[in-house]
Amino acid sequence: MSVPSSESSRTEIVSGRPAGCPQSFCGCGAAIRVFGRVVPELNLAANWLRFPRTSPAPGMVAARRGHVFVLEQHIAGDVWKAYDANSGGHATRIHPRSLRGYTIVNPHAA
Template structure:
């Protein structure tokens, strides 16, 4: 990897695979996987990534959620600038990964707010 700005792109399709589609989750499972990580259970209405945007907006911090229409991931650790180590279900190839992600294009929400 090079600078922090390109780290998200460089790792976006790789990173560390930590699993696949969790049992009971639909084939598009980013929202379902995020709910399992945050709440410890499947929350059916959060299977749709855009429903995460109903939570209050907040500043990026560990445990907060980056959401947009079509995808959602959990912020784990700040790496620099707008790049975070993320718990990212359905991050490509039907895998769940821990990898660097940019927050560009995402809204950060507090799922416990």
């Protein structure tokens, strides 16, 4: 699937590893984005799978063993603009990501 060429499909590097996060920091970066702070038990991406399953929506999280990212805005099909910590080269990016292979969870559910 091709991603539409628009402002929402642009890749932007927003930072590196956030302060207080471990070397593998996707879970930690997602926790900072969602909760505003480091949540040590969420440093492990697989622990995000403990949250209830949900449908894709802004603020929800795409998780699998080994990686996690926060959904920001729907682009097209299964492609979302995502806040993606440790998305390669130790960078945190906001960029288009496919949800293929990920489970969508609601970190705000009790």
